[in-house]
Amino acid sequence: MKSxxxxxxxxxxxxxxxxxxxxxxxxxxxxxxAPAAIVEPSPARREAAQPxxxxxxxxxxxxAGDRRATIMRMEWPGLKAAVASCVACPLxxxxxxxxxxxxxxxxxxxxxxxxxxxxxxxxxxxxxxxAGRLLDSMLSAIKLKRGANVYIANxxxxxxxxxxxxxxxxxxxxxxxxxxxxxxxxxKLIIALGKVAAANLLASDASVAGMRGKVHQYRxxxxxxxxxxxxxxxxxxxxxxxxxxxxxxxxxxxxxxxRKTAG
Ligand code: SF4
Numbered sequence: 001m002k003s004x005x006x007x008x009x010x011x012x013x014x015x016x017x018x019x020x021x022x023x024x025x026x027x028x029x030x031x032x033x034a035p036a037a038i039v040e041p042s043p044a045r046r047e048a049a050q051p052x053x054x055x056x057x058x059x060x061x062x063x064a065g066d067r068r069a070t071i072m073r074m075e076w077p078g079l080k081a082a083v084a085s086c087v088a089c090p091l092x093x094x095x096x097x098x099x100x101x102x103x104x105x106x107x108x109x110x111x112x113x114x115x116x117x118x119x120x121x122x123x124x125x126x127x128x129x130x131a132g133r134l135l136d137s138m139l140s141a142i143k144l145k146r147g148a149n150v151y152i153a154n155x156x157x158x159x160x161x162x163x164x165x166x167x168x169x170x171x172x173x174x175x176x177x178x179x180x181x182x183x184x185x186x187x188k189l190i191i192a193l194g195k196v197a198a199a200n201l202l203a204s205d206a207s208v209a210g211m212r213g214k215v216h217q218y219r220x221x222x223x224x225x226x227x228x229x230x231x232x233x234x235x236x237x238x239x240x241x242x243x244x245x246x247x248x249x250x251x252x253x254x255x256x257x258x259r260k261t262a263g
Pocket of ligand 1: 098
């Protein structure tokens, strides 16, 4: 007999319900990913994939190094205030509010998406629409939940108009904020949700299909790439692959050592 949760998710079009393989005896198993390989972006590739320099807001460009250095020294309160008042890229003009990120600031797990949509812009929290509900289901499937050992953030903190992808210059302007968030959280594992997040964190133009199933590195932190929940809502057959990615992430996390200490 289906549980209430199964029925709700079925009603939302989010079936099959995600389950950890040891939590549902007899449940159908999705295929597992190929053995992990550690993949480091080459310096030349990282340089080649860097977004184009910002050509507008020239005073901010001039001060980009100072701005970055200032952000890199911020603690949580200052960082949140800096994001809330940021006008460093054109996305500030049409936002209702910035969407900083949410969750456990000492989390082992960090999930990174691309940017806020309309509902996130209205509520100020990432992943609160239908894609957010799917992300919550994905977290639940691996016995995680938002806010408990999990932090969720985006590449850009302001909503790109019409839900377009952030421009490279916008992502570049916002990158110090995400960089500092990651420094403060010190997660054990980063999950990049979708191509925009993966491209910006890994400085790669490879497809999600080409990046998934491997353990990459973001400044020494293991990083796994999977599909963005919004893409999964449009491409339900890919859910089996995303499930395999989550199983791979759980296995990867199980093999990681203790958290890095600050310093
Ligand atoms: Fe600032 Fe980031 Fe918003 Fe651009 S997207 S205005 S860099 S907070």
